[in-house]
Amino acid sequence: MGLDRRNFMKALGLTGVTLAAGNSLKAAPVKGEEVEFFGVLYDSTRCVGCQTCEITCAETHGFPAPTDAPTAGVIRKTSENCRTVVNLFNTSKGEVYTKNQCMHCNEPACVAACLTQAMYKTKEGPVIWRGNKCMGCRYCMVSCPFDVPKFEYFSSNPRIIKCDMCYDRIKEGKIPACAENCPAEAITFGTRRDLIREARKRIHDQPDVYADFIYGEDEVGGTGELYVSPVPPIESGFKTTLLNESYPSLSKGFLYTVPSVFVLVPVFLLGIHEATKNNHHNEGDDNE
Amino acid sequence: MKETTMSNHAIPVAKDNDGKNIWKFLVSEFKPKGKIFTPFNIISAPIILLGIVLIVIRFWKGIGSVTNLTQEVPWGLWIGFDVVTGVAFAGGAYVITFMVYILNNRKYHSIVRVTVLNGFLAYVFYAGALLLDLGRPWNVVNPIIGNSFGTNSVLFLVAWHFLLYMLAELIEFSPAIAEWLGAKRARKILSGMTIAAVIFGITLSTLHQSGLGALFLMARDKIHPLWYSEFIPVMFLVSSIFAGLSMVIFEGSISSRVFSSQISEKHHGEHNNIVISLSRICAGAMLAYFFLNVLVFIHDRHWDLLNTPMGYWYLLEMIGFVLVPMMLFFYSYRRKSLNLIKVAAIITMLGVILNRLNVTVIGFKWEEAVRYVPSWMELVITLTVIFTEIWIFRWVVRRMPVLRDSPLWAKDEK
Ligand code: SF4
Ligand code: SF4
Numbered sequence: 001m002g003l004d005r006r007n008f009m010k011a012l013g014l015t016g017v018t019l020a021a022g023n024s025l026k027a028a029p030v031k032g033e034e035v036e037f038f039g040v041l042y043d044s045t046r047c048v049g050c051q052t053c054e055i056t057c058a059e060t061h062g063f064p065a066p067t068d069a070p071t072a073g074v075i076r077k078t079s080e081n082c083r084t085v086v087n088l089f090n091t092s093k094g095e096v097y098t099k100n101q102c103m104h105c106n107e108p109a110c111v112a113a114c115l116t117q118a119m120y121k122t123k124e125g126p127v128i129w130r131g132n133k134c135m136g137c138r139y140c141m142v143s144c145p146f147d148v149p150k151f152e153y154f155s156s157n158p159r160i161i162k163c164d165m166c167y168d169r170i171k172e173g174k175i176p177a178c179a180e181n182c183p184a185e186a187i188t189f190g191t192r193r194d195l196i197r198e199a200r201k202r203i204h205d206q207p208d209v210y211a212d213f214i215y216g217e218d219e220v221g222g223t224g225e226l227y228v229s230p231v232p233p234i235e236s237g238f239k240t241t242l243l244n245e246s247y248p249s250l251s252k253g254f255l256y257t258v259p260s261v262f263v264l265v266p267v268f269l270l271g272i273h274e275a276t277k278n279n280h281h282n283e284g285d286d287n288e
Numbered sequence: 289m290k291e292t293t294m295s296n297h298a299i300p301v302a303k304d305n306d307g308k309n310i311w312k313f314l315v316s317e318f319k320p321k322g323k324i325f326t327p328f329n330i331i332s333a334p335i336i337l338l339g340i341v342l343i344v345i346r347f348w349k350g351i352g353s354v355t356n357l358t359q360e361v362p363w364g365l366w367i368g369f370d371v372v373t374g375v376a377f378a379g380g381a382y383v384i385t386f387m388v389y390i391l392n393n394r395k396y397h398s399i400v401r402v403t404v405l406n407g408f409l410a411y412v413f414y415a416g417a418l419l420l421d422l423g424r425p426w427n428v429v430n431p432i433i434g435n436s437f438g439t440n441s442v443l444f445l446v447a448w449h450f451l452l453y454m455l456a457e458l459i460e461f462s463p464a465i466a467e468w469l470g471a472k473r474a475r476k477i478l479s480g481m482t483i484a485a486v487i488f489g490i491t492l493s494t495l496h497q498s499g500l501g502a503l504f505l506m507a508r509d510k511i512h513p514l515w516y517s518e519f520i521p522v523m524f525l526v527s528s529i530f531a532g533l534s535m536v537i538f539e540g541s542i543s544s545r546v547f548s549s550q551i552s553e554k555h556h557g558e559h560n561n562i563v564i565s566l567s568r569i570c571a572g573a574m575l576a577y578f579f580l581n582v583l584v585f586i587h588d589r590h591w592d593l594l595n596t597p598m599g600y601w602y603l604l605e606m607i608g609f610v611l612v613p614m615m616l617f618f619y620s621y622r623r624k625s626l627n628l629i630k631v632a633a634i635i636t637m638l639g640v641i642l643n644r645l646n647v648t649v650i651g652f653k654w655e656e657a658v659r660y661v662p663s664w665m666e667l668v669i670t671l672t673v674i675f676t677e678i679w680i681f682r683w684v685v686r687r688m689p690v691l692r693d694s695p696l697w698a699k700d701e702k
Binding site: 077079080109111112113114115116117118131132133134135136137138139141142143145147150151152153154155156157158239241242243247248250251253254255258261262265266269270272273276277278 | 347348349350351352353355357359360362363386389390391392393418421422423424425426427428430431437438440441442443444445447483486487488490491494495498499502503504505506507508509510518521
């Protein structure tokens with residue numbers, strides 16, 4: 001049912017797109033044909049919860065070192081002082097760690113939300129924040145399905161803080177600090193395509209060690225951060241109610257109709273105006 | 289007016305009607321008119337002063353120093369009430385201009401100006417309140433001057449529409465300014481632009497009233513399912529009709545008392561008639577709105593959610609603040625009871641506030657253990673915005689022909 005309506009919206013939208021040539025809204029990439037984005041694969045079966053990723057991340061980006069350790073039953077959160085955290089979950093297969101940071105979505109809600117292009121999906125894959133453009137409206141925070149962007153509420157020159165996959169290091173030909181320093185090799189950096197292949201292989205080779213899913217393969221239309229884990233996502237702190245389509249598509253229907261409204265409504269209004277020109281209603285007449 | 293007499297003036301705006309110096313006129317106009325120590329002034333002045341102090345603190349120490357916003361709830365009272373609700377209440381302007389200029393229904397003509405003025409100021413102040421909420425307001429020009437167009441962003445659309453709509457409303461209102469200044473030629477040119485501005489303004493309104501709802505479409509997982517649907521934009525648009533008209537009714541009943549000296553006998557009588565017909569439109573729009581809500585509810589099948597605290601809250605909104613005032617509007621329209629209409633308008637307005645806050649604040653992250661509740665400082669700043677708007681409104685109404693009739697020379701031109 002939802003599909004029918006969406007199709008209708010799209011049909012309506014198509015009129016709009018044809019009317020507004022050069023519209024920058026582009027169709028979602030067909031699954032399996034993703035561009036060669038870089039991504040990160042995190043393997044919960046390897047992670048030992050040593051917090052090295054947290055510590056090197058803090059060092060690399062100039063934040064204070066973490067003061068608390070992963071504890072089962074406590075959800076530690078990223079903040080304006082911390083771009084990544086590792087949490088511990090008690091699951092049906094014992095203790096499982098899950099690292100949390102920006103997911104670097106293929107089609108990020110934060111980027112679609114941003115009206116200044118401060119949030120930006122680079123061609124390499126990382127989603128970065130550019131302070132010289134941002135006006136601090138926090139619409140990216142409202143829109144991100146993972147609640148990733150954080151805001152410096154107590155600054156007169158506040159920044160949006162979130163993981164940027166160490167974009168500066170990637171440009172220098174290095175890999176993200178967490179991936180480089182993880183002693184357990186739980187964090188692998190590579191192209192998204194390779195990482196998915198690698199994840200499939202791990203699941204295939206050791207079916208009794210891994211649960212059969214790759215978190216981030218389809219969620220929110222695919223993310224750059226991918227996860228494999230010994231337990232189903234619901235047990236180790238993942239959001240499981242998210243859509244498998246890209247979040248920007250939720251508001252695309254609305255945006256597609258805008259050009260048609262701009263063409264049709266004025267014509268319509270002008271038409272009525274001309275048609276009613278000669279009947280000036282007066283008191284007592286209720287012809288709205 | 290004959291063109292020949294006008295063309296003698298080199299700069300028509302520099303002289304007023306009687307050829308007096310315009311600057312002296314302006315200076316005299318800036319002096320306060322009316323009593324200074326009214327109850328409203330005594331209450332609002334200290335709040336405005338306090339609000340200004342708080343705004344300074346906000347820019348100096350950061351948004352967190354005056355608000356209770358959190359990383360999970362980044363938009364609070366300022367967006368949810370000032371911007372989203374304020375703009376809904378400003379919807380009266382596009383509805384009334386639609387009826388007067390598009391349907392050529394002259395009956396509502398006497399309230400066009402005051403409604404447009406109200407709408408314009410609402411946009412300036414409530415949409416302007418957005419600036420207080422921006423962490424990095426110095427970059428606000430980025431999406432405007434075009435070096436960074438986030439054209440896929442609903443907020444981009446809404447921001448642009450705010451700007452353009454303010455312009456459209458300013459044009460619609462400008463003949464009143466010209467009449468005040470006695471600028472005859474300017475008035476002629478400006479009133480010639482009214483229809484175009486109205487058409488443009490209505491188009492913009494349909495898009496940004498719904499756009500304010502569309503802002504929340506990507507927050508699908510954060511808004512309580514009873515308030516989230518892909519139809520939020522439609523809901524916001526339809527409810528802006530009765531939100532705006534209820535505001536018109538409410539504002540009219542206050543203005544007619546406060547500014548009674550400005551309103552001629554004839555208009556006074558007309559006004560009652562207008563209010564009665566507006567109540568019928570309100571009731572109709574609310575019926576459509578209620579029906580839409582029922583359809584969406586049935587479609588999304590959230591029956592199980594009704595029997596939860598949020599469900600009761602939803603029912604309260606839908607029945608107590610939509611169905612009840614709707615029936616009250618119908619009833620009072622039949623009975624031609626102005627007092628009941630006012631009551632219905634007030635309940636409707638409360639309902640719109642409730643609805644907008646439910647989508648943007650109350651139903652947002654409703655499961656979060658620590659809920660966002662606005663701080664007293666956020667409230668004071670919100671009141672500051674509202675009171676300042678009323679001050680400006682009053683200043684304009686006392687000077688320009690908004691409620692009172694246009695000067696005779698302007699009437700000749702019709
Ligand atoms: S997880 Fe959130 S912040 Fe990161 S890319 Fe996706 S939408 Fe943007
Ligand atoms: S806060 Fe900055 S980065 Fe986020 S949406 Fe607004 S302008 Fe873009």
